[in-house]
Amino acid sequence: MKKLLSIVLVLVMILSLSACGNKTQGNSSGTNTPASTPAADTSSATNTPAAEEPKPELLSGTVVIYSTQTDTDHEVFLDIFHKYYPKVEVEFISGSLGELIARVEAEKDNPQADIIFGGLSQTDGDQYLHLLQKYTPKYADQCAVESNGYYTYFAYQYVCLLKNTELMKELGVDVKGYADLLQPELKGHIILADPSATSSAWRQLQTMLALMGNEFGDDKAWDYVKKLMENCDGVITTSSSTVYKSVYNGEYAVGLTYDNGAISLLMNGADNVEIVWPDEGNTVCAFASAMVKDCPHPELAAAVLDVLSSAEFQLAREKAAGSKGPNTTYVNEESYFPADIDKGVVDLDYAALAAKKSELIEKWTDLWASVNK
Amino acid sequence: MIWRGVIDLSNRRQRFEIWSVISIVLLLLFGVFLVYPTSMLLRNAFITDKSSFTFDNFIKFFSKPYYYNTIINSLKVSLAVTVVSLLIGVTVSYFYSFYRLKGARFILVASVLCCMSAPFIGAYSWILLLGRSGAITVFLKKLGISIGSIYGFGGILLVQASKLYPLVMIYMNGMFNNLDNSLMEASANLGCSGAKRFFKVVLRLSMPTILAAALLVFMRAFADFGTPLLIGEGYRTFTVEIYTQFLSETGANYGFASAISVIAIILTAVIFLLQKYATSKFSFTMNALNPVEKKEPKGLGGILMHIYCYLVVAVSLLPQIYIIYVSFRNSKMGVFQKGYSLANYKSAINKLLLRATKNTVVVGVIALMAIILLAILISYLVVRRSNALNHTIDTISMLPYIMPGSVIAIALVIAFGRKPLVLTGTLAIMIIAVIIRRLPYTTRSATATLIQIPLSIEEASISLGASKMKTFFGITVPMMSNGIISGAILSWVSIVTEVSSAVILYNNKSITLTVGTYAAVNRGNFGEAAAFASVTTVLTAISLLIYLKLNKGGRIEL
Numbered sequence: 001m002k003k004l005l006s007i008v009l010v011l012v013m014i015l016s017l018s019a020c021g022n023k024t025q026g027n028s029s030g031t032n033t034p035a036s037t038p039a040a041d042t043s044s045a046t047n048t049p050a051a052e053e054p055k056p057e058l059l060s061g062t063v064v065i066y067s068t069q070t071d072t073d074h075e076v077f078l079d080i081f082h083k084y085y086p087k088v089e090v091e092f093i094s095g096s097l098g099e100l101i102a103r104v105e106a107e108k109d110n111p112q113a114d115i116i117f118g119g120l121s122q123t124d125g126d127q128y129l130h131l132l133q134k135y136t137p138k139y140a141d142q143c144a145v146e147s148n149g150y151y152t153y154f155a156y157q158y159v160c161l162l163k164n165t166e167l168m169k170e171l172g173v174d175v176k177g178y179a180d181l182l183q184p185e186l187k188g189h190i191i192l193a194d195p196s197a198t199s200s201a202w203r204q205l206q207t208m209l210a211l212m213g214n215e216f217g218d219d220k221a222w223d224y225v226k227k228l229m230e231n232c233d234g235v236i237t238t239s240s241s242t243v244y245k246s247v248y249n250g251e252y253a254v255g256l257t258y259d260n261g262a263i264s265l266l267m268n269g270a271d272n273v274e275i276v277w278p279d280e281g282n283t284v285c286a287f288a289s290a291m292v293k294d295c296p297h298p299e300l301a302a303a304v305l306d307v308l309s310s311a312e313f314q315l316a317r318e319k320a321a322g323s324k325g326p327n328t329t330y331v332n333e334e335s336y337f338p339a340d341i342d343k344g345v346v347d348l349d350y351a352a353l354a355a356k357k358s359e360l361i362e363k364w365t366d367l368w369a370s371v372n373k
Numbered sequence: 374m375i376w377r378g379v380i381d382l383s384n385r386r387q388r389f390e391i392w393s394v395i396s397i398v399l400l401l402l403f404g405v406f407l408v409y410p411t412s413m414l415l416r417n418a419f420i421t422d423k424s425s426f427t428f429d430n431f432i433k434f435f436s437k438p439y440y441y442n443t444i445i446n447s448l449k450v451s452l453a454v455t456v457v458s459l460l461i462g463v464t465v466s467y468f469y470s471f472y473r474l475k476g477a478r479f480i481l482v483a484s485v486l487c488c489m490s491a492p493f494i495g496a497y498s499w500i501l502l503l504g505r506s507g508a509i510t511v512f513l514k515k516l517g518i519s520i521g522s523i524y525g526f527g528g529i530l531l532v533q534a535s536k537l538y539p540l541v542m543i544y545m546n547g548m549f550n551n552l553d554n555s556l557m558e559a560s561a562n563l564g565c566s567g568a569k570r571f572f573k574v575v576l577r578l579s580m581p582t583i584l585a586a587a588l589l590v591f592m593r594a595f596a597d598f599g600t601p602l603l604i605g606e607g608y609r610t611f612t613v614e615i616y617t618q619f620l621s622e623t624g625a626n627y628g629f630a631s632a633i634s635v636i637a638i639i640l641t642a643v644i645f646l647l648q649k650y651a652t653s654k655f656s657f658t659m660n661a662l663n664p665v666e667k668k669e670p671k672g673l674g675g676i677l678m679h680i681y682c683y684l685v686v687a688v689s690l691l692p693q694i695y696i697i698y699v700s701f702r703n704s705k706m707g708v709f710q711k712g713y714s715l716a717n718y719k720s721a722i723n724k725l726l727l728r729a730t731k732n733t734v735v736v737g738v739i740a741l742m743a744i745i746l747l748a749i750l751i752s753y754l755v756v757r758r759s760n761a762l763n764h765t766i767d768t769i770s771m772l773p774y775i776m777p778g779s780v781i782a783i784a785l786v787i788a789f790g791r792k793p794l795v796l797t798g799t800l801a802i803m804i805i806a807v808i809i810r811r812l813p814y815t816t817r818s819a820t821a822t823l824i825q826i827p828l829s830i831e832e833a834s835i836s837l838g839a840s841k842m843k844t845f846f847g848i849t850v851p852m853m854s855n856g857i858i859s860g861a862i863l864s865w866v867s868i869v870t871e872v873s874s875a876v877i878l879y880n881n882k883s884i885t886l887t888v889g890t891y892a893a894v895n896r897g898n899f900g901e902a903a904a905f906a907s908v909t910t911v912l913t914a915i916s917l918l919i920y921l922k923l924n925k926g927g928r929i930e931l
Binding site: 064068069070071072074091092093094095096098099101102103106107108109110112196197234235236237238239241242246248249251264265268269270365366369372 | 437438439500501504602603606607613617619620705708710779783786787790795797798876877879880881891892895896897898
């Protein structure tokens with residue numbers, strides 16, 4: 001009997017833990033925010049919050065941001081955000097886009113997040129819209145990219161190659177563009193990422209298909225991709241940061257990466273690597289943040305998106321992290337990008353890409369498997 | 374030789390008794406917290422966008438070598454890791470338990486520490502050391518020695534074996550401690566000693582424990598995705614595939630991912646049942662009235678013994694030490710700057726290092742107590758009340774082992790994200806996830822230990838008038854304590870390193886140390902990540918030392 005009692009006590013303990021958990025959940029919503037309790041009140045906030053001027057002095061509480069971005073991005077954001085909304089606390093939860101989306105999806109009935117920061121892109125189509133809230137940010141009219149009503153674009157992504165200058169010297173070759181990657185001396189010294197695992201690799205695939213053929217994704221382009229795969233000699237990674245890190249570490253001579261990652265190395269003092277903006281041209285894709293559907297603090301979330309859409313934030317970010325933003329009203333004098341970068345840019349049909357994404361990635365996967373039999 | 378089969382009591386007791394109640398309670402607990410959430414997630418396996426009940430996802434998996442090769446690759450590497458870990462673990466444990474080695478305690482603590490780093494940090498550290506431009510690779514190149522690539526099969530084998538041999542070692546330590554010395558003496562008297570005795574007597578007596586350890590190592594290697602993710606480089610494994618399909622940035626396919634998970638669960642169940650069958654062939658009992666006395670190692674053999682053990686420990690501990698070194702180097706977003714300082718620790722404290730430490734300890738202690746209690750109960754049900762229901766409970770408790778933690782976490786969030794039971798965002802849900810994932814260690818070692826305890830002792834106690842519960846907690850459990858504790862240490866270690874479920878479940882109030890490491894890596898701040906990882910190492914070292922100190926009365930070893 002006594003032992004049965006102790007088992008029952010253990011169960012009671014577990015249940016009481018969950019009760020305390022609920023109380024802390026309630027408290028974490030902050031002291032003054034209007035929509036503080038989950039479930040009950042948020043249903044009233046399903047109407048699009050008006051894009052009116054939120055009075056900064058009145059806004060307080062904690063906004064929860066699920067973020068794929070780096071520390072640099074967070075610091076830049078907080079600097080500017082706290083200038084306008086000094087009483088609002090910001091809580092970041094970091095992860096890859098896949099993990100964050102899985103969390104938001106699983107938390108659908110009791111949303112914990114207010115914002116998804118980064119990771120969402122022009123080529124998503126409408127695959128995530130069911131998780132998001134419509135919102136037009138304050139500076140939407142200054143944005144060069146037309147929004148779908150849910151996304152707040154805050155960054156452009158160009159792709160690039162990154163080469164390790166010492167290793168290049170050892171190998172005795174140089175790389176100026178995609179075609180140079182097929183040189184036999186580079187076999188086994190190239191690293192790229194898996195498009196089915198990371199969006200930056202998907203971007204690289206889009207770019208190669210756009211630049212290396214006569215038309216997007218024709219046989220000539222895929223033939224190039226196949227030859228590149230053969231020169232990669234089985235080397236591939238699932239993480240986009242591994243690509244540029246391992247070029248910096250001297251593991252590989254050249255990597256297929258993206259602007260932000262490569263530039264951040266240079267900004268932080270790496271002196272053995274150089275960015276290669278491919279001779280053949282480039283493609284651009286904009287990345288976005290968005291408000292989570294029925295989020296617990298919609299007014300705070302609106303404030304976050306307003307700041308992200310602003311020229312002030314995007315300029316500061318470009319100065320700190322290197323990548324450009326789609327707000328047309330600012331100019332960065334000391335950019336890491338060559339002045340004529342946009343000349344070689346080939347347009348992408350984003351809607352078509354969204355529709356054919358899984359087909360293209362599967363074709364890539366099958367090709368990789370057959371090359372590496 | 375004292376041999377005795379496990380007595381099947383199910384025929385003798387048909388009436389409703391305290392143990393039947395416990396069976397039912399356990400079944401209910403598992404039903405609510407494990408079966409319900411995961412089945413809700415896994416029924417997606419049969420759904421595609423074309424139809425609502427189909428086997429298409431399974432057919433897709435088996436029709437392309439790209440996919441089904443992942444199972445073969447995982448099996449190959451896990452088998453290799455198991456064999457190597459057993460070899461190293463059993464031999465080191467033998468030297469540790471039968472001889473008085475100098476610095477024995479250091480060897481033990483260091484070995485357990487090796488189990489303990491978050492997988493991605495350990496693999497990354499190995500790459501920094503042995504990768505194409507690793508510190509050691511470059512050094513050896515100067516001497517004219519070139520080592521092969523650390524990537525792919527070889528790399529996974531090295532990293533996993535060096536992390537998992539301590540599992541074997543700890544289990545075997547518990548086992549060797551229970552060895553009846555009179556058996557060893559009897560065998561020596563009959564002319565069989567030294568290596569021959571080791572193979573003929575010691576190994577055969579240790580079989581249940583070896584099999585339990587082998588199963589755990591195999592499953593751990595099979596289920597590990599952090600290591601192949603970083604160091605596999607093209608060698609595609611099964612769990613990485615599941616993880617990618619569930620959480621891919623470029624188009625997660627829940628149906629397909631669930632189908633692969635179902636396949637994984639079936640595989641796990643099969644392997645587990647095979648192991649249970651194998652273990653049942655080795656049932657016998659011993660009493661630990663005569664523990665083995667340690668001998669003084671002599672001569673060349675003694676020196677070789679010491680060198681071997683220290684070498685193993687040094688190689689395995691290298692990545693952790695390197696991470697501690699890295700944590701003191703100035704770095705900005707992955708690029709090392711000049712100089713050393715505490716900058717990384719300062720920034721880690723800003724990112725909730727202290728709160729993470731507190732949470733790690735709280736989650737760890739509560740989860741551990743729950744796990745020990747559940748494991749003891751389950752092992753008793755399986756060994757002494759062997760019937761279909763109890764074997765089902767046993768198998769269910771083992772299943773989460775193969776499922777990636779992220780999948781279990783998603784299932785829990787979906788199940789407990791809404792009324793009536795809202796647990797998301799609390800410490801409670803993280804504790805539940807950890808209990809579900811880490812129960813198997815202690816269950817297996819408790820079962821392996823209980824099999825060897827003779828029934829006669831319990832029967833004596835009952836016939837002297839003690840109640841069943843009193844006998845259990847007063848007599849049986851203390852006799853099992855060696856086995857339980859060795860399993861508990863492993864559970865503790867794995868609880869502290871839990872990351873894949875925690876990243877889905879945490880928020881900044883319930884953040885733990887490994888999640889802090891992971892988040893820092895995600896944000897590109899490797900110096901900070903190294904700081905978090907180093908604190909984790911120190912925390913576990915301290916907890917191990919506390920444990921050893923408390924256990925001083927009697928024996929230093931486990």
